[in-house]
Amino acid sequence: MKFRPAGPAALLVEVDSLAMVRALYARIERERAHGWAAGLVDVIPAARTVLLDGVADQAALAAEIRSWSIVPSPPAAGQVVEIECRYDGSDLGEVGRQWGIRPEQVAAIHSALSHEVAFCGFVPGFPYVAGLGGGREVTRRDRPRAAVPAGSVALGDEYTGIYPRASPGGWQIIGHTDAVMWDPGRDPAALLQPGDRVRFVDVTP
Amino acid sequence: MSGGSKRAIRVVRAGALTTVQDCGRPGYAHLGVPRSGALDAPAHHQANRLAGNPPGAAVLETTLTGVAVSAGSEVTVAVTGTEAAVRIDGQPSPLRKATLLRPGQVLEVRQASTGVRSYLAFSGGLDVPRVLGSASADLLSGLGPARLADGDVLQLGSPGSPECREGCALGELAAPALPGLVVHPGPRLDWLASPGLAALEDGQWTVSPQSNRVALRLQGQPVHRRRGELASEGLVSGAIQALPDGHLVLFLADHPTTGGYPVIAVVDPACLPACAQARPGSKISFRVASSRD
Numbered sequence: 076m077k078f079r080p081a082g083p084a085a086l087l088v089e090v091d092s093l094a095m096v097r098a099l100y101a102r103i104e105r106e107r108a109h110g111w112a113a114g115l116v117d118v119i120p121a122a123r124t125v126l127l128d129g130v131a132d133q134a135a136l137a138a139e140i141r142s143w144s145i146v147p148s149p150p151a152a153g154q155v156v157e158i159e160c161r162y163d164g165s166d167l168g169e170v171g172r173q174w175g176i177r178p179e180q181v182a183a184i185h186s187a188l189s190h191e192v193a194f195c196g197f198v199p200g201f202p203y204v205a206g207l208g209g210g211r212e213v214t215r216r217d218r219p220r221a222a223v224p225a226g227s228v229a230l231g232d233e234y235t236g237i238y239p240r241a242s243p244g245g246w247q248i249i250g251h252t253d254a255v256m257w258d259p260g261r262d263p264a265a266l267l268q269p270g271d272r273v274r275f276v277d278v279t280p
Numbered sequence: 281m282s283g284g285s286k287r288a289i290r291v292v293r294a295g296a297l298t299t300v301q302d303c304g305r306p307g308y309a310h311l312g313v314p315r316s317g318a319l320d321a322p323a324h325h326q327a328n329r330l331a332g333n334p335p336g337a338a339v340l341e342t343t344l345t346g347v348a349v350s351a352g353s354e355v356t357v358a359v360t361g362t363e364a365a366v367r368i369d370g371q372p373s374p375l376r377k378a379t380l381l382r383p384g385q386v387l388e389v390r391q392a393s394t395g396v397r398s399y400l401a402f403s404g405g406l407d408v409p410r411v412l413g414s415a416s417a418d419l420l421s422g423l424g425p426a427r428l429a430d431g432d433v434l435q436l437g438s439p440g441s442p443e444c445r446e447g448c449a450l451g452e453l454a455a456p457a458l459p460g461l462v463v464h465p466g467p468r469l470d471w472l473a474s475p476g477l478a479a480l481e482d483g484q485w486t487v488s489p490q491s492n493r494v495a496l497r498l499q500g501q502p503v504h505r506r507r508g509e510l511a512s513e514g515l516v517s518g519a520i521q522a523l524p525d526g527h528l529v530l531f532l533a534d535h536p537t538t539g540g541y542p543v544i545a546v547v548d549p550a551c552l553p554a555c556a557q558a559r560p561g562s563k564i565s566f567r568v569a570s571s572r573d
Contacts, residue, residue, distance in 0.1 A: 079467030082546030083569070085516045087467040117309035119514030121538055126514025128309070195312040196512060196538030199421045203512070240422065259411045259423065265311040 076145075078137040085128040086136060092123070093193050093205055094147035099125050100269060102143060112136060120194045120269050122203070154271050158237065159278040160186070160228050164248035166216070170230060173213055181249055182277045184211075190235060190273040195265060200239035200257025202267040207233045219245035226251045228275070235275070237267075250279070287404055287436040288352035292386055294428040297343035299417035299493075300406050301399075303336040308412055309537040315517060316418040317533050319493060319556030320397055322453045323361040327401035330358030330378045330448060332439060337405030338415035340428070342398040344559075346389035347428070349400070351381040355436060356403035359387075360453075362395030362557055377449040395557030404437040419493050420534040453553070459484075459563045461551045463520065468542035471522060473504035480545060480566045485528065489560040493534040496555055498564060502526025505542070512540040518547035518555070530555060 076099075077089040090096055100120040107115065116129035130136050162182035171178040190206030207213060213230040220243065223229065227238045229246035236246055239256035256266050267273065291298075301324065304317025318324035318341055325335040340347060346364055351357075358378050359366050366373045367388045373379055381387055389398045408415045408425045417424040428434075456462065465477055472479065485500035505522045514537065515521075521529045521541040530547060532555060547555060548569060558564065 080464065081467045081514075081516050081543065082464045082518055083548060085546075087513065116306045117315075117514075117537075119309045119537060121513040122511035124511075124513040126516070128514070128516055194512075194538065195310060196514075197312060197536060199308075199311060199313045199423060201312050263311070264412065269310055 076141060078133070078140075080133050081126065081128075084130055085126060086130045086133050088125045088127065088137075088140060089123060090125075092147055094149065095145065096120050096123060096125060096193070097270065098145045098148035099140075101148065102145060103127070119196075121196070122193060155274060156267060156271050157274045157276050158228075158252050158254050159276045160250045160252050162186075162250040162277060162279045164228065164250045166229070166247035167249055170213055170247050170249055174211060182279060185235070185249060186275045186277045190275065192267045192269050192271040192273060193234070194269050195267070197236075198239060198242055200265045200267075201236060202256070202265075202273075204235040204237070204267070204273050205233055206235060206273075213247050215245040216247060219243050223248065224251070226253060228252055235273075286352055287355065287438070289349045289355070289402060289434050289436065290352060291347070291428050291430055291432040291434070292350050293348040293388070294430050294432070295342050295347040296345040298347045298428040299341050299419070300338050300408050300425050300428075300434070301341040301416045302338040302414055304416045304533060305412045305414045305418070305423070309514065312421075312537050313412060313423065314418050314420050314534050314537060316414065316416040316424070318399065318416075319533050320361055320399065320553045322455060322553050323397070323399045326376065326450055326453060327358045327360040327399040328405070330360070330376065330450060331356050331401035331403045332378070333401055333403065333405045334440070337401065337437075338408060339402075339406065340400040342389060342392075342400070344392050344396055346391060346398060347400065348386055348388040350386045351383055352433070353383050353436075355381050356439070357381050357387055358401045359389055359398055360401075361398040362392040364392045364398050365390040374449065376451070378447060392559075394559075396559055397556055402436050403439040407435040407437040418534050420536060455553045456551045458554050458558055459565045460567045461554065461564060462548040462569050463545040463566045464548060464569050465545050466543075467546075468510065469544050471506045471510070471542035472544045473506055477568060479503045481568060483565070485564045487558045487560050487562045487564060491558070491560060493532055495532055495535060496530040496558060496564075498528040498530060500528070503528065503544070510540055510542050512538045515539050515543065516546060518549060518552055519543040520545045520547065532556065
């Protein structure tokens with residue numbers, strides 16, 4: 076575990092796997108629920124880091140976290156969210172090429188993998204759904220698209236992303252969903268939260 | 281509310297970019313929701329204090345060309361932030377002073393003469409629908425109210441018991457000014473190739489016209505950066521990213537919550553108001569924080 080100050084009031088904790096991010100984030104949230112580090116404003120899990128923003132004493136907080144015994148934790152047996160996906164994206168050919176299979180085989184492989192929301196970012200409700208490890212990582216497009224439609228299901232590196240709203244994007248689009256990823260009138264507004272497991276259901280007509 | 285008259289203002293001239301801002305949306309970054317909120321927080325608080333509002337009440341934030349609004353009812357107003365001429369029905373009115381606006385009177389904030397952003401507080405605060413607890417317009421993610429357009433009508437809340445009354449005036453805020461921004465090295469200083477930190481301390485940058493509420497884009501001698509890919513990680517306001525081509529991006533309130541370019545240093549929070557008021561073309565240099573900062 077490595078501690079890197081991010082300015083005078085934030086601490087970036089670096090670990091070596093998503094399983095460690097998961098364990099550390101879960102522990103932090105558990106401690107916060109009991110009033111720990113009350114000044115913390117935001118805690119942001121990511122691929123290999125957890126950022127704590129609103130830290131009064133970086134050294135003291137680092138020492139305390141270092142004293143925790145954190146072991147890599149498997150995906151929680153928590154919420155499973157099903158995302159219905161039409162595998163009709165315009166980059167199926169490119170993903171098939173990268174995976175060494177035919178484009179029409181992408182759906183079966185992608186929907187059979189086990190996926191988990193590693194973190195959210197980019198825009199509200201955009202989940203980085205991890206699940207493409209073990210040689211299924213996908214290289215992004217050389218040049219991003221100026222506009223990726225809302226509901227696009229796209230692959231980048233070890234992640235599947237789902238675009239909550241039309242935005243520019245460089246990921247490889249494999250399909251589309253009608254799931255509403257972000258609804259400010261809903262609580263929680265984001266359909267997917269860090270730690271959720273995701274099952275992509277193939278509903279291609 | 282007495283008298284039954286609607287407490288509201290009408291936008292006569294929206295200006296280049298005028299938005300509603302308050303303290304933003306802390307606590308939702310793990311869902312990808314930017315912090316947002318007034319870029320020049322001390323000026324935001326000062327305007328509210330003068331108008332008799334709680335410091336975090338919703339105000340207008342202008343960009344370079346000011347704004348003009350007319351009062352639908354009697355309202356105490358205060359203008360803070362950048363130096364700019366203020367007129368009420370064409371007559372000069374002071375900055376940083378609580379002033380009564382009568383129904384039909386037009387308050388105009390003209391072109392910013394030094395910085396970028398003015399803050400206009402109205403007694404009772406702007407009463408617009410809140411998203412995740414905030415009235416702030418977040419230009420990155422589209423949360424919150426749309427930017428102002430000519431003819432818009434904005435409702436005002438009920439005035440509380442003011443700390444300041446009409447005629448109350450406050451001085452200029454004593455805040456660090458450009459060009460020298462205090463920075464804290466890291467978290468990814470190790471991505472900066474030789475000469476490392478010295479490249480930041482010795483260099484000078486110019487604020488690009490492509491700057492906005494998301495970030496200041498800085499033009500200058502590119503820094504030498506290690507090659508490679510960094511996994512996306514959380515960002516704080518004031519984070520300075522080194523792009524693959526060596527250019528620097530300095531993040532402001534509407535920044536994305538995560539990013540994949542290395543953050544080589546973070547601007548001290550006390551210097552963020554100066555960043556908020558940095559005009560395109562302004563010079564910026566960096567000074568590494570000492571134990572005194």
